[in-house]
Amino acid sequence: MMEWGSWSAFWAMGGYGLYVWGSFAMTALAIAVEVVQLRQAGRQTLQQLKRLNKWESE
Amino acid sequence: MSINWYKYSAPATFYGLAVRLAPWFGGAAAILTVIGLYLSFFVAPTDFQQGEAYRVIFIHVPAAWMSMFIYLVMAAWAAVGLAFNTRLSFMMARALAPTGAMFTFVALWTGAFWGKPMWGAWWVWDARLTSELILLFLYVGIMALWAAIDDPRRGDKAGALLALIGAINVPIIYFSVKWWNTLHQGSSIKPSGTSMDEVMLAGMVVMAIAAWFYTIAVVFVRVRRIILERERHTEWVKHVLEGA
Amino acid sequence: MLDFLLTVIRRDLLLATRRRGDWLTAQFFFVMVVSLFPLGIGPEPELLKRIAPGVVWVAATLASLLSLPRLFADDHRDGSLEQMLLSPEPAVLLALGKAVAHWLIYGIPLLIVAPVLGIQFALPAEAIGVLVLSLALGTPILSLLGAVGAALTLGLRGGGVLLTLLILPLYVPALIFGAGAVDAMLAGTGAEANLSLLGAFFVLSLIVAPWISAAALRVSME
Numbered sequence A: 001m002m003e004w005g006s007w008s009a010f011w012a013m014g015g016y017g018l019y020v021w022g023s024f025a026m027t028a029l030a031i032a033v034e035v036v037q038l039r040q041a042g043r044q045t046l047q048q049l050k051r052l053n054k055w056e057s058e
Numbered sequence B: 001m002s003i004n005w006y007k008y009s010a011p012a013t014f015y016g017l018a019v020r021l022a023p024w025f026g027g028a029a030a031i032l033t034v035i036g037l038y039l040s041f042f043v044a045p046t047d048f049q050q051g052e053a054y055r056v057i058f059i060h061v062p063a064a065w066m067s068m069f070i071y072l073v074m075a076a077w078a079a080v081g082l083a084f085n086t087r088l089s090f091m092m093a094r095a096l097a098p099t100g101a102m103f104t105f106v107a108l109w110t111g112a113f114w115g116k117p118m119w120g121a122w123w124v125w126d127a128r129l130t131s132e133l134i135l136l137f138l139y140v141g142i143m144a145l146w147a148a149i150d151d152p153r154r155g156d157k158a159g160a161l162l163a164l165i166g167a168i169n170v171p172i173i174y175f176s177v178k179w180w181n182t183l184h185q186g187s188s189i190k191p192s193g194t195s196m197d198e199v200m201l202a203g204m205v206v207m208a209i210a211a212w213f214y215t216i217a218v219v220f221v222r223v224r225r226i227i228l229e230r231e232r233h234t235e236w237v238k239h240v241l242e243g244a
Numbered sequence C: 001m002l003d004f005l006l007t008v009i010r011r012d013l014l015l016a017t018r019r020r021g022d023w024l025t026a027q028f029f030f031v032m033v034v035s036l037f038p039l040g041i042g043p044e045p046e047l048l049k050r051i052a053p054g055v056v057w058v059a060a061t062l063a064s065l066l067s068l069p070r071l072f073a074d075d076h077r078d079g080s081l082e083q084m085l086l087s088p089e090p091a092v093l094l095a096l097g098k099a100v101a102h103w104l105i106y107g108i109p110l111l112i113v114a115p116v117l118g119i120q121f122a123l124p125a126e127a128i129g130v131l132v133l134s135l136a137l138g139t140p141i142l143s144l145l146g147a148v149g150a151a152l153t154l155g156l157r158g159g160g161v162l163l164t165l166l167i168l169p170l171y172v173p174a175l176i177f178g179a180g181a182v183d184a185m186l187a188g189t190g191a192e193a194n195l196s197l198l199g200a201f202f203v204l205s206l207i208v209a210p211w212i213s214a215a216a217l218r219v220s221m222e
Helices: A007-015 A017-057 B005-009 B011-043 B052-084 B087-119 B127-148 B152-183 B198-230 B235-243 C002-018 C020-041 C045-067 C070-078 C080-086 C091-120 C125-152 C159-187 C192-221
Strands: none
Touching: A007 A017, A007 B052, A017 B052, A017 B087, A017 B198, A017 B235, B005 B011, B011 B052, B011 B087, B011 B198, B011 B235, B052 B087, B052 B127, B052 B152, B052 B198, B087 B127, B087 B152, B087 B198, B127 B152, B127 C159, B152 C125, B152 C159, B152 C192, B198 B235, C002 C020, C002 C091, C020 C045, C020 C091, C045 C091, C045 C125, C045 C159, C070 C080, C070 C091, C070 C125, C080 C091, C080 C192, C091 C125, C091 C192, C125 C159, C125 C192, C159 C192
16 A cells, blocks of 8 residues: 555655656546547537538438 | 347447447546556555656556557558458548557657656657657558548548558567667666566556547547448438437 | 569659659759758767768658659559559559669669768768668668558648658668668677668568559559
């Protein structure tokens, strides 16, 4: 088990906080960007296709 | 009970499967990530040589594994598509590439953030990082080719051929970069080989499986959109669009 | 079949003699790019000697890449590519012939110019020998891989740069082994290992690349 002693020790990561949290944060960001982009693209596609189908059927 | 797998090679059927399965894989990925993070921060002990900075490997190594694994899976779907001329196979390849590129980027970023505290430089031309960089170029190349070709069928097959020749080349590239790295031992600092504690390995494996399930979920969602776009003239898609 | 192959090669050679400008430009490009490095880095001989293998190799790569977009594009534009693909002869031979012709026209001159550049960079004679030998193996690899890229990007906007983007990562092993051979010679460890690996990569390219180029040609022409 890993004992951190205190929250500030956890965030500090023995002085390496920038590197550890910089890594985890960028990864979280990359994943968030991918998921958000997927959602937006999906919604956009649905709207576009519905519109196209409506035009073509008229 | 024998499942007729072939029916899932039809985009219409696969679409339904993807819709149903994506949330499960997403949920599983989330749970595994929580477990993995717990292992990474609250179970794995402080490394004797590298202190707390080593914890970056719990992302770096799984991301690197995924970046290479996804490339191979993409190439496999490309090969299946070329061999059987199945539209869905090519769509799967297209759906995989962006996530593969994402993991490659993450591997490079975390590699740099691990390298700086350990070896004093944001970038070192070691075998793994250099190979990851070339892998990123390979991903970007395929996506650029797809983007440049308007005709979807031509794009499918061209990208597939490129993925294949890339896949053949990847082991050669990796080997040649390792070779190049050992020859140019100018830098006196080498990454210290941490003896792999069992808990560390477990953490990496859990995160890797989490990444894998995440990839499956994301690919299911992405391929759904691709299927809708490509198959929009069919009845079943019109049906789906009305219901949406 | 051999006839077809030779015809393809001979045709490209003939076409190249009619447009000597292209060929000459590529050679000047080679020389100019190499000359940029001392200008950018400084004229210190020891430093230049150390970077020479890599610099010459990269410049040769870029000079070859210049001419690749035209490999199939000219024939595509005037319709002769379609005719050649319609013929009963296997497309693999067309792809192979094109690559061979490209090497003869654009690759071999690089081999002739390289020793001069080597002297400019104060490379000793044996190193220049290894440099030329490594380029003799590397330039055909580039022609072979380049044909794949040219076939895939046929008729696309942004074709030239896209082709470079696609082919360079695949070419990395050749660069590593080729420049590495000269480095090894300079370091005293002998160039055999690197040259053998380069040779193996050449054989692999020779066997695999024409098939993929042929498939890519059919895909691009659909």
